[in-house]
Amino acid sequence: xxxxxxxxxxxxxxxxxxxxxxxxxxxxxxxxxxxxxxxxxxxxxxxxxxxxxxxxxxxxxxxxxxxxxxxxxxxxxxxxxxxxxxxxxxxxxxxxxxxxxxxxxxxxxxxxxxxxxxxxxxxxxxxxxxxxxxxxxxxxxxxxxxxxxxxxxxxxxxxxxxxxxxxxxxxxxxxxxxxxxxxxxxxxxxxxxxxxxxxxxxxxxxxxxxxxxxxxxxxxxxxxxxxxxxxxxxxxxxxxxxxxxxxxxxxxxxxxxxxxxx
Amino acid sequence: xxxxxxxxxxxxxxxxxxxxxxxxxxxxxxxxxxxxxxxxxxxxxxxxxxxxxxxxxxxxxxxxxxxxxxxxxxxxxxxxxxxxxxxxxxxxxxxxxxxxxxxxxxxxxxxxxxxxxxxxxxxxxxxxxxxxxxxxxxxxxxxxxxxxxxxxxxxxxxxxxxxxxxxxxxxxxxxxxxxxxxxxxxxxxxxxxxxxxxxxxxxxxxxxxxxxxxxxxxxxxxxxxxxxxxxxxxxxxxxxxxxxxxxxxxxxxxxxxxxxxxxxxxxxxxxxxxxxxxxxxxxxxxxxxxxxxxxxxxxxxxxxxxxxxxxxxx
Numbered sequence: 001x002x003x004x005x006x007x008x009x010x011x012x013x014x015x016x017x018x019x020x021x022x023x024x025x026x027x028x029x030x031x032x033x034x035x036x037x038x039x040x041x042x043x044x045x046x047x048x049x050x051x052x053x054x055x056x057x058x059x060x061x062x063x064x065x066x067x068x069x070x071x072x073x074x075x076x077x078x079x080x081x082x083x084x085x086x087x088x089x090x091x092x093x094x095x096x097x098x099x100x101x102x103x104x105x106x107x108x109x110x111x112x113x114x115x116x117x118x119x120x121x122x123x124x125x126x127x128x129x130x131x132x133x134x135x136x137x138x139x140x141x142x143x144x145x146x147x148x149x150x151x152x153x154x155x156x157x158x159x160x161x162x163x164x165x166x167x168x169x170x171x172x173x174x175x176x177x178x179x180x181x182x183x184x185x186x187x188x189x190x191x192x193x194x195x196x197x198x199x200x201x202x203x204x205x206x207x208x209x210x211x212x213x214x215x216x217x218x219x220x221x222x223x224x225x226x227x228x229x230x231x232x233x234x235x236x237x238x239x240x241x242x243x244x245x246x247x248x249x250x251x252x253x254x255x256x257x258x259x260x261x262x
Numbered sequence: 263x264x265x266x267x268x269x270x271x272x273x274x275x276x277x278x279x280x281x282x283x284x285x286x287x288x289x290x291x292x293x294x295x296x297x298x299x300x301x302x303x304x305x306x307x308x309x310x311x312x313x314x315x316x317x318x319x320x321x322x323x324x325x326x327x328x329x330x331x332x333x334x335x336x337x338x339x340x341x342x343x344x345x346x347x348x349x350x351x352x353x354x355x356x357x358x359x360x361x362x363x364x365x366x367x368x369x370x371x372x373x374x375x376x377x378x379x380x381x382x383x384x385x386x387x388x389x390x391x392x393x394x395x396x397x398x399x400x401x402x403x404x405x406x407x408x409x410x411x412x413x414x415x416x417x418x419x420x421x422x423x424x425x426x427x428x429x430x431x432x433x434x435x436x437x438x439x440x441x442x443x444x445x446x447x448x449x450x451x452x453x454x455x456x457x458x459x460x461x462x463x464x465x466x467x468x469x470x471x472x473x474x475x476x477x478x479x480x481x482x483x484x485x486x487x488x489x490x491x492x493x494x495x496x497x498x499x500x501x502x503x504x505x506x507x508x509x510x511x512x513x514x515x516x517x518x519x520x521x522x523x524x525x526x527x528x529x530x531x532x533x534x535x536x537x538x539x540x541x542x543x544x545x546x547x548x549x550x551x552x553x554x555x556x557x558x559x560x561x562x563x564x565x566x567x568x569x570x571x572x573x574x575x576x
Contacts, residue, residue: 051464077466089461091454102450103465112475115446116439118264122446129447169466 002029004205005081005173009059010049019045021229022059027173032199032206034220036213036240038249041226043209044086047175050207051083052076063173078106082166083175086209088158092151096142096161099150100133103168136164139201140194156187163198173205174198180212192218217241225249266442273434281427292426296494298534299429300487303436305514305530306523307483310440312512313521314449315476316456318387321378321394322484322511324401325371327503329485330492331411333367334420337493348421360423364432364489371485372478374401379477384470386459398508405500416499417492424494432490436483441523443479452476453521517558519565528567 005027012020020042027033035043048054050061052073061068063079071079091099108129114122137143140160145153150161159179166174176195180188192215199206210216216223217237225233225240227249233240240246280287287295304322311319337348341359345351348359374397382393406414443449451472454462459469492498514533518526536554540547558566 053460072468073463074466074468077464083464085461085464089458089464091457091461093457094450094453098450098453101447102454102462102467104447105451106466108447112443112448115448116442118267118442123264126447165465 003027004029004031004064005050005207006062007046007050007059008061010046010056010061011058012045012049012054013057019229020049020056020226023226023229023231025224025231025234027205027207029172030199030203030205032195032208032219032221034208034210034216034223035226036210036216036223037226042229043226044177045229046226047083047177047209050076050175051081077169077171080170080172081175082169082171082173084159084162084166084177084179086177086181088162090150090153090158090162090165093149095147096137096145096150096153097130097133097147099161099165100136100168101129103165104129104133106169133168136167140164155182156190159183159191160194163194167198167202171204173207176206176208176210178210179208180210180215183212185214188212188215191215195219266438266445270434270438273437274431277427277430277434280430281425287426294534294538295426296424296429296490298531299426299433300491300494301511301514301530301534302433302527303429303483303487303490304511305518305526306433306436306440307480307487308511309515309518309521309523309526310443310452310476311473311480312515313526314440314444314452314456315473316520317383317473317476318391319394319477319480320391320505320508320512321398322480323503323505323507324394324398325375325481325484326488326491326507327401327405327498327500328371328374328481329364329367329488330498330503331367331405331417331488332370332485333363333489334417334492334498335411336363336366337421337423338417338419356421356423360421360428360493363423363493364486367489368482368485371488372482374485375478375481376474379474379481383473383477395505395508398503398505402500402504412499414500416497416502418497420492420496420498422493422496424490429490429494432483432486436486437523437527439479439483456521513555517555517566519567522565522567525565525567529565532566 003026007023007025009022009024010020011018011022023046035046037043049056052068052071055069063081066079068076091102094102109125110122134143137146142157142161142164145157150158153161180191183191195206196219208216208220220237223235223237223240224231225246232245232249233243235243304326308319308322311317337359341348345355345359348356378393378397382390405411411417444452451462451467454467455469455472462469510533514529515526517533518529537547537551540550543550
């Protein structure tokens with residue numbers, strides 16, 4: 001299995017606070033990895049480092065062998081890393097279809113000027129994009145909401161749409177930031193199925209930040225555990241479940257009990 | 263032929279037809295119609311920035327003044343050297359000179375837009391309002407102090423090249439360009455930037471670039487509108503393009519319902535006609551005008567012409 005994403009001694013400091021401290025971690029091609037840790041452990045900060053929202057204070061992050069430093073958020077998406085947000089960020093006033101269309105711009109075949117000329121090439125390009133967006137929406141059962149403003153969608157559908165929007169950028173690695181937040185057990189089961197479907201059907205690697213042990217243990221092949229910005233463990237779900245350091249980190253938190261139950 | 267192009271051609275034909283109106287139009291009506299046309303250009307172009315892209319620019323009159331001054335400079339100082347006395351030249355030459363003057367004014371305004379936009383559009387929200395406000399004031403002070411452009415007295419005896427046909431044609435082109443830009447997959451990026459910049463970047467769009475494009479295109483058309491205005495009023499002064507002029511244009515955009523093309527056009531018409539209609543009650547005119555604005559904002563904060571649920575085309 002080829003290595004896709006690699007963090008080497010990735011570190012970021014905000015003033016006196018070291019939010020992520022010398023983290024080494026890799027995601028292989030086609031792998032489904034989890035990143036867990038107590039609240040404030042630095043999981044989302046790791047996402048922000050990978051996606052270029054923050055530049056690491058020191059250390060190196062590379063994707064497919066290429067250093068990501070200085071590429072900018074949109075440049076990194078262009079390389080094939082897409083993400084969702086902990087607090088869903090859709091284009092609320094745009095229709096469901098337009099949310100996906102906006103994300104298709106990376107693979108637009110015609111230059112912006114074509115929007116004025118509207119020659120054959122432009123119309124074919126637009127038709128192909130709309131067809132592709134519709135196809136994605138159908139795969140994830142969002143077709144019936146096509147013309148509705150994204151903000152009017154039920155919560156679960158908004159989560160799904162955010163994932164569909166990611167897929168429209170044709171990623172090789174998908175970063176999911178707490179996709180199960182606010183979901184009930186039935187919805188979580190549904191989500192695990194969705195994540196596995198996405199990986200299979202779109203042939204990608206997934207890195208999952210999640211609080212719900214059920215979701216992480218239920219679908220990840222490898223899990224890394226962060227605590228106070230430091231990676232304290234890495235391994236298969238079974239290894240993580242019994243790791244004394246992990247149990248200690250979670251002790252006193254709600255998740256300590258949910259971990260022990262597994 | 264694509265639908266927007268058909269509409270553009272029809273509008274251009276109509277603009278041409280106006281110049282052949284039998285017996286000509288009443289001068290007062292002509293005056294009002296020209297004012298409406300210029301305001302449509304200004305409002306529709308500003309709508310690209312304040313409406314579709316969700317930025318708050320308060321400097322549209324500043325860009326208008328750049329276009330007004332530079333296009334007048336072309337007509338007054340450059341053209342006579344190239345083609346001799348304008349009034350003696352043929353109709354085609356006059357038209358070509360005017361077009362060149364308008365485009366020069368537009369490009370200079372666009373350049374000013376780039377100059378202001380690149381550093382300030384990286385910032386979010388209120389900062390842009392402040393920077394553009396400052397720009398409007400700076401540009402006014404500059405024109406007040408440049409002797410060759412008339413200083414505080416402004417420029418006089420600008421050739422009266424602006425006709426209703428020119429104004430309506432430019433208005434049609436402005437509406438066409440803004441509509442076509444926004445109504446495309448590329449154009450979804452303006453709206454995405456407005457709704458959520460962080461999410462826009464996360465799907466591979468460059469919000470800063472979108473904002474700059476919107477800003478520069480809008481500045482271009484504001485510059486052209488300024489050129490039309492100068493060649494219509496025949497005299498311009500720096501104070502004619504002050505802060506209140508910018509506010510007027512912003513009000514049109516808000517009243518029309520930010521990002522609603524038809525609404526903004528209607529608002530431009532309404533806000534040009536309203537002061538004229540209120541002319542008989544001269545001294546209370548501005549009070550009533552302001553009162554109407556306050557009422558409209560209270561009763562229809564979403565914009566006068568913004569109606570819910572227009573099904574987007576797939």
